[in-house]
Amino acid sequence: MGVELHKDLLSSIGVDVERHAKMMGMGLAGYQAGFMSQPNRPKAMAYFDWFMSEIQAERIAEINALKAQKKPAVGTFCIFVPEEIVVGAGGACFGLCGGANPPIADAESELPRNICPLIKSAYGFKLQHTCAYTQSADFIYGETTCEAKKKTWELLGKHHPVHVMNIPHMKRERDLKMWQEEIKEFKEHIEEVSERKLSLAEMLEGVKVINAKRDAMKRLDTLRGMHPDIMPISGKDALFISQMSFLDDPKRFTQKVNELCDELDVRIKEKVSVFPENTPRIMVLGTPIAPPNWKLHTAVEGSGACIINEEGCIGHRYFKDNVDIEGVQSEDELYERLMKRYSKIDCACFTPNQGRTDKIIQMYKDRKADGVIYYTLSFCHTYNVESHLVTEALAKEGIPCLVIESDYSPEDAGQIKTRVEAFLESITFKQKAEVFANK
Amino acid sequence: MFWGVDIGSTYTKIIGIGKEREIVNMTVIPTIFNQDKIVGEYLADKEVKMLVATGYGRHMLADSHGAPVISEIKAHAKGAYFFHNDVKTVIDLGGQDSKVIKMGDDGGFTDFRMNDKCAAGTGKFLEIAANRLGLDMQTFANAGFEHDKELTISSMCAVFAESEVISLIAKKESLANICYGVHESIASRLASMAKKFVLNPNDCIVFSGGGALNPFLHHMLELKLERKILVPEHPQLIGAVGAALSGFEVVN
Numbered sequence: 001m002g003v004e005l006h007k008d009l010l011s012s013i014g015v016d017v018e019r020h021a022k023m024m025g026m027g028l029a030g031y032q033a034g035f036m037s038q039p040n041r042p043k044a045m046a047y048f049d050w051f052m053s054e055i056q057a058e059r060i061a062e063i064n065a066l067k068a069q070k071k072p073a074v075g076t077f078c079i080f081v082p083e084e085i086v087v088g089a090g091g092a093c094f095g096l097c098g099g100a101n102p103p104i105a106d107a108e109s110e111l112p113r114n115i116c117p118l119i120k121s122a123y124g125f126k127l128q129h130t131c132a133y134t135q136s137a138d139f140i141y142g143e144t145t146c147e148a149k150k151k152t153w154e155l156l157g158k159h160h161p162v163h164v165m166n167i168p169h170m171k172r173e174r175d176l177k178m179w180q181e182e183i184k185e186f187k188e189h190i191e192e193v194s195e196r197k198l199s200l201a202e203m204l205e206g207v208k209v210i211n212a213k214r215d216a217m218k219r220l221d222t223l224r225g226m227h228p229d230i231m232p233i234s235g236k237d238a239l240f241i242s243q244m245s246f247l248d249d250p251k252r253f254t255q256k257v258n259e260l261c262d263e264l265d266v267r268i269k270e271k272v273s274v275f276p277e278n279t280p281r282i283m284v285l286g287t288p289i290a291p292p293n294w295k296l297h298t299a300v301e302g303s304g305a306c307i308i309n310e311e312g313c314i315g316h317r318y319f320k321d322n323v324d325i326e327g328v329q330s331e332d333e334l335y336e337r338l339m340k341r342y343s344k345i346d347c348a349c350f351t352p353n354q355g356r357t358d359k360i361i362q363m364y365k366d367r368k369a370d371g372v373i374y375y376t377l378s379f380c381h382t383y384n385v386e387s388h389l390v391t392e393a394l395a396k397e398g399i400p401c402l403v404i405e406s407d408y409s410p411e412d413a414g415q416i417k418t419r420v421e422a423f424l425e426s427i428t429f430k431q432k433a434e435v436f437a438n439k
Numbered sequence: 440m441f442w443g444v445d446i447g448s449t450y451t452k453i454i455g456i457g458k459e460r461e462i463v464n465m466t467v468i469p470t471i472f473n474q475d476k477i478v479g480e481y482l483a484d485k486e487v488k489m490l491v492a493t494g495y496g497r498h499m500l501a502d503s504h505g506a507p508v509i510s511e512i513k514a515h516a517k518g519a520y521f522f523h524n525d526v527k528t529v530i531d532l533g534g535q536d537s538k539v540i541k542m543g544d545d546g547g548f549t550d551f552r553m554n555d556k557c558a559a560g561t562g563k564f565l566e567i568a569a570n571r572l573g574l575d576m577q578t579f580a581n582a583g584f585e586h587d588k589e590l591t592i593s594s595m596c597a598v599f600a601e602s603e604v605i606s607l608i609a610k611k612e613s614l615a616n617i618c619y620g621v622h623e624s625i626a627s628r629l630a631s632m633a634k635k636f637v638l639n640p641n642d643c644i645v646f647s648g649g650g651a652l653n654p655f656l657h658h659m660l661e662l663k664l665e666r667k668i669l670v671p672e673h674p675q676l677i678g679a680v681g682a683a684l685s686g687f688e689v690v691n
Binding site for chain 2: 404
C-alpha cells in the first residue's frame with residue numbers, strides 16, 4: 001500500500017510513521033473483511049476500494065502538493081465549513097480522523113472522559129500524530145456547535161493552529177447576520193493562509209464544484225433509496241462513499257460517484273439488487289458516523305436488513321442543499337447566499353429545530369422505508385436529547401423506531417445486534433399483522 | 440422433540456417440548472467455553488426435530504449446528520405468552536441485559552426497551568454487590584426484607600456503585616440496609632424502563648429471567664410499579680421456552 005511509498009512525506013509532516021502504519025493496517029484489514037467481501041458489488045466500487053488503500057498516502061501527497069503552491073489545506077469536523085471558499089482558492093478541505101477507538105485513551109490524558117467519542121478520538125489522533133490529514137492541515141476549522149467542541153478548540157490550539165467560526169444556535173435575523181459576518185471572516189482567514197486576495201469569480205467557481213458534488217451525492221441517495229424493490233448498492237458501500245466525500249478531491253469524486261450512479265441506473269433497469277426481495281429498509285438518523293465506525297451498518301446489514309439512507313452530517317444533511325448563485329454580482333451577495341444555504345442545515349445544535357423532524361418524516365414516506373434507527377454517540381447531548389422529540393413524532397406517525405446510543409468501543413457490538421434483530425423481528429411481525437388485518 | 444436453547448452470559452437453558460406443546464425436558468447448565476459443543480453433546484443422543492437458539496450465544500449455535508436464531512426479545516415474548524396469554528408487558532432481567540417488552544394481543548411483541556452496555560441495570564450488578572458482601576444470591580436477596588432504613592445507591596455506573604457499597608460497609612451500615620439499597624437501585628431502573636409500556640392498571644405483567652428468582656427484587660419492583668407482577672414457575676427458562684415454541688410453530 002502507498003503508505004510505505006510516501007514514508008518520507010509522512011514523516012516530514014510529523015506523522016508517527018510506525019504507529020500510523022499499524023493503525024492503517026488495522027483499518028484496511030477491517031475494510032477488506034467488511035466491505036470487499038460483500039457479494040455482487042457494483043464494479044465502480046473499485047475506485048473507492050483503491051481510494052481506501054491510498055487514503056493516507058496518495059491523497060495526502062496530493063494535498064501536500066497543493067500546499068507547496070500556497071493553496072490552503074483546511075481540516076474540519078463539521079459540515080458548517082464554507083468549503084466552497086477553500087476550493088475556490090484552489091485548496092483542499094477535508095474531514096479529519098475521528099472515528100476510531102484506539103486514540104481515545106491518549107486523549108483522556110487531557111480531556112474529560114464523559115464527552116463524545118468523536119472529539120476524544122480526533123484529539124487523540126493529534127496527540128499521537130497518527131492522522132496524516134490532521135498533520136497536513138494549515139489550520140483546523142472549529143465551530144461552536146456544542147459545548148465540548150467549543151472548549152476543546154482552546155486545548156487543541158496548543159497543538160495545532162485552529163480557526164473558530166461562531167455558529168449561532170438560533171436562526172433569527174440577528175443570528176443570521178452574525179453568521180454572514182463569520183463567513184466573510186473565514187474568507188479573510190483563507191486569504192491570510194494563501195497570502196493573496198481571493199476573487200469573486202474564484203469563489204463562484206468553488207461553489208460550482210461543490211454544488212456538482214452535492215448533486216452527485218443526491219443522485220446516489222435517490223438511486224439507493226427510492227426504489228422499494230431494488231437496492232442496487234449496500235448501505236455500507238453508500239455510507240463509505242459519504243465518508244469519502246469529505247476526503248477526496250471534489251472534482252474527481254463527483255466524476256466517480258456519477259460513474260457509479262450510471263452503473264446503478266443500469267442495475268435498476270435490469271432489476272439487480274444486492275439484497276433479496278422483501279428485505280426491510282431502514283433509515284439511520286442522528287450523529288455523524290465517521291470512518292472507520294461501521295458498527296451499526298455492520299449489525300443492521302448483517303441481520304438481514306438494508307440501510308437506505310443516513311440522515312446524519314455524514315449523509316443527507318451534508319448534501320441536501322446547494323448554494324444558489326443565480327445573479328450574484330458582489331462578494332456580499334455571495335456571503336448572503338452561502339449563509340442562506342448553511343442556515344438550512346438542521347443540526348441539533350439549533351433551537352427550535354422542528355424542520356429536522358418534518359424532514360425525517362417526509363424522507364421516510366418518500367423512500368417507503370420500513371423503520372428508522374436513531375443513532376447517537378454517547379455524550380452527544382444535542383442529538384441525544386432531540387431523539388426524544390423525534391421519536392415522539394415518529395410514534396405519532398406509526399413509524400417503527402429504535403434508539404441506539406453507542407461509542408467506538410467494540411464491546412457492545414453483540415448487544416446492538418440483539419436489539420437490531422429484535423427490532424427487525426418486530427417490523428416483520430407488524431408487516432404480517434397488517435397484511436392479515438387487510439385481508 | 441422441539442428444542443429451544445438460550446445461551447445466556449451466565450447460564451445456558453435447554454428446553455424440549457413434545458407434540459402437544461408440553462415441556463418434557465428442562466436443563467440449566469453454566470455457560471463456559473465452547474458452549475455450542477457442550478449443547479451438541481447434550482443433544483447427541485436425543486431426538487431433535489427442530490432446534491432454535493436464542494441468547495447472546497445464539498449465533499454460535501447457528502454457526503456450528505445450523506440452528507435458526509431468534510432474538511431474546513422475541514423469545515421472552517413468546518415464552519411469557521405461553522404461560523400467561525393475557526400478558527401485556529414482560530420485564531426480563533438477565534445476567535448482562537435487562538429488557539422491557541410490550542406485547543401485542545397475539546403473542547408477538549410490538550415494542551421493547553433494553554439497557555445499553557452499562558451494567559448498572561443487570562443481574563451482574565446484583566452479583567457484584569453480593570460478592571462484595573460475601574453472600575450467595577439467595578441470602579443476599581432475602582436479607583433485603585430485614586431492612587430498617589431506606590439507603591440509596593446513587594451512582595449510575597456499576598463500578599462506582601460497587602465503591603458506594605464499599606463505603607456503606609465502611610460506614611457500618613447493616614447488611615440488610617445495604618441489600619435494600621442495591622435492590623432499590625436496580626428496581627427503579629427497571630421500573631423507569633417499564634413505565635412507558637405499563638399503561639392500564641389491570642394489565643398483566645410477567646417478570647422473567649434469572650433476576651425474577653430474586654424475591655426481594657420482585658417485591659421492590661411491585662412497589663415501584665404499584666401493581667402485582669407475575670413470576671412464572673421457572674422464570675429463567677422463559678427465553679428457552681420461547682425459542683422451542685417458535686421452532687414448534689414453524690414445523691406445525
